[in-house]
Amino acid sequence: QQQVKQSPQSLIVQKGGISIINCAYENTAFDYFPWYQQFPGKGPALLIAIRPDVSEKKEGRFTISFNKSAKQFSLHIMDSQPGDSATYFCAASRGPYSSASKIIFGSGTRLSIRP
Amino acid sequence: EAGVTQFPSHSVIEKGQTVTLRCDPISGHDNLYWYRRVMGKEIKFLLHFVKESKQDESGMPNNRFLAERTGGTYSTLKVQPAELEDSGVYFCASSQGLGFTEAFFGQGTRLTVV
Numbered sequence: 001q002q003q004v005k006q007s008p009q010s011l012i013v014q015k016g017g018i019s020i021i022n023c024a025y026e027n028t029a030f031d032y033f034p035w036y037q038q039f040p041g042k043g044p045a046l047l048i049a050i051r052p053d054v055s056e057k058k059e060g061r062f063t064i065s066f067n068k069s070a071k072q073f074s075l076h077i078m079d080s081q082p083g084d085s086a087t088y089f090c091a092a093s094r095g096p097y098s099s100a101s102k103i104i105f106g107s108g109t110r111l112s113i114r115p
Numbered sequence: 116e117a118g119v120t121q122f123p124s125h126s127v128i129e130k131g132q133t134v135t136l137r138c139d140p141i142s143g144h145d146n147l148y149w150y151r152r153v154m155g156k157e158i159k160f161l162l163h164f165v166k167e168s169k170q171d172e173s174g175m176p177n178n179r180f181l182a183e184r185t186g187g188t189y190s191t192l193k194v195q196p197a198e199l200e201d202s203g204v205y206f207c208a209s210s211q212g213l214g215f216t217e218a219f220f221g222q223g224t225r226l227t228v229v
Contacts, residue, residue, distance in 0.1 A: 009155065034216060043119065043206055043220025044158070089158060097214035100148045101171045105158040
């Protein structure tokens with residue numbers, strides 16, 4: 001049973017455009033939603049995370065939007081650059097210090113930014 | 116400071132053979148995690164070591180998988196005998212604290228069983 005559904009599976013965006021990746025979760029006990037970025041040949045790295053007490057969190061060109069009632073959250077990359085090309089994973093857990101086994105990842109989105 | 120290192124980067128083996136993956140965590144990190152991503156699917160937890168002890172191995176798929184962490188340093192994950200469905204990318208991560216969000220991932224080992 002996939003508890004975090006991520007879409008799209010792949011995404012191509014023109015340089016300068018907005019990249020949007022969506023995730024939906026089922027377990028209402030989740031209260032911490034991180035995003036990971038994985039470059040080719042590298043492991044995933046924590047990019048940005050949000051708690052449900054806010055509807056939006058912004059760090060530079062990266063923004064997480066959170067809709068608690070819809071149980072959805074999304075990653076927006078503004079002014080997308082070729083260097084943003086990577087695989088992005090959303091995840092959900094019960095708190096930022098949840099045990100590793102309790103962190104549920106989405107299936108990943110392969111993002112390509114065309115020059 | 117060296118990051119989490121995994122060996123080998125790629126491995127292609129035949130069904131029924133044995134493969135051993137190795138992970139060298141960041142020095143001083145007591146927590147070591149193994150994860151797996153089957154092609155196009157989500158990253159799934161396999162197990163968690165605290166030093167040399169298995170804290171949680173609830174994600175290990177079956178008894179063909181054996182993980183060890185002798186002396187609380189590097190870890191190995193052995194698959195014996197390998198099956199086709201074991202193909203995927205195996206990630207190792209390590210952290211100093213218990214919070215997984217503080218963890219750093221290795222580059223992964225891509226295992227292909229043919």
